[in-house]
Amino acid sequence: MINRVLIRLKIVQIIYAYYQNGGKNLDTAEKELFFSLSKAYDLYNYLLLLMVEVTKYANKRLDAAKNKLVPTKEDLSPNMKFVENRFIAQLEINKQLNAFASSQKKTWENEGDFIKNLCEQIMQSDIYKEYMASETSSYEEDRELWRKLYKKIIFNNTALDEVLEDQSLYWNDDKEIVDTFVLKTIKRFNPENGEKQELLPEFKDEEDQDFARRLFRRSILNADYYRHLISENSKNWDLSRVAVMDVIIMQIALAEILSFPNIPVNVSLNEYVEIAKLYSTPKSGGFINGTLDGIVNQLKKENKLTKN
Template identity: 65%
Template sequence: MINRVLIRLKIIQIVFAYYQNGSKNIDSAEKELFFSISKAYDLYNYLLTLLIALKNYAKKRVETTKSKLAPTKEEQLVNMKFIENKFIAQLEENIQLNEFIVCQKKSWEEEESFLKELYNTILASDIYKEYMASDESSHDADKLFWRKIYKQFILKNETLDLLLEEQSLYWNDDKEIVDTFVFGCFIQLPCIVF
């Protein structure tokens, strides 16, 4: 996930801060470099957990709809393709991502209004409608769907940018580069047969 571009950018930022700072302590500069890189890695994991959170939000809504006293026939026969997405299932089983969730205790649960807004935007999109109408059910199709969703609704989402900036000042500068890592995940994660 960490590549030369990110490391170069962080080194330039740290060197600039080192020369601007009067103390010129090399140990603190090195510590700041490693901390900054670890925050970029945290952002990468946090953005991947957003995809899982969207799936979980959808699942919760479907369960709520099905548990009504008198659900309509349409509400009972919900298309579960979005919830049973193979790519998201693979992310949920990822050991490193699960370690991040446990260790960092970062979750999208407290951002339910953002999840609701984003999910409703996705539901109204042509990308979602085409995906749900398609008969194709493969890992690659599921991965392509999430790549399109990420590019269309998450990449340049101002509300998301504000939420991330509130959580960490480091994330504001790193989002563009980390987005490329997330896109790499859509390409590099191998297909696992379920």
């Protein structure tokens, strides 16, 4: 699940913190990097549990309506389509998800108000109303309902962002990327797999773990060389006057460009320009792109840049 986009973001965050704390312990900072990445995987599982919790709440609402002093005909014979959603039923018994909930002790039980409001928001949506009114019923329709609901209501949800921020500072910048993995997971679910449906693994393979470790260490261990290149190519700029975050982003970009021959230069450049837009000044993207482009051209002329 953890992809290189997320790895790059985390490395920028951790290296910035490393320098802010005096740059004393590389091993401790590396452990913090992998802990931070593991928290992103926790968020992935936690967001999957959210869909189950909303459905449970909806079911409790129906039970409460039946037990009213004077229940209506609709209360006594409600439309059960939403609470009997087959995709959610499969997700609820998923072995990997339940193992996560059990080992991490993570539930939504303490977020009752948020779950209530989210459920009401869902039930007021046209997506929900069209689904409930449809005369057809299939697993595919049940799964598609939650893909649409997630994309429309959960993907950009300020109230949810606040709940997650209160629970973990690590999740502040992760949700937008993790959301894409939740949507990918919904799409992959197959009723034939039952409780054994595989969720996305924390790392796709050992190569990505190695990428994270090597990029992190080389960014710091070769910092003097990278900063020398930056200083030489920052026309009319004293390096001490360049924003600290800009220097760190370029430092990591150069570590990637010089350490990973299989990654095209333009891919690395584009990734770090995008990161600059998130974490630095409005003008940083253009400045970083121009500076790195100059360094790459210099390295090519000096035959110091090898790409497959």
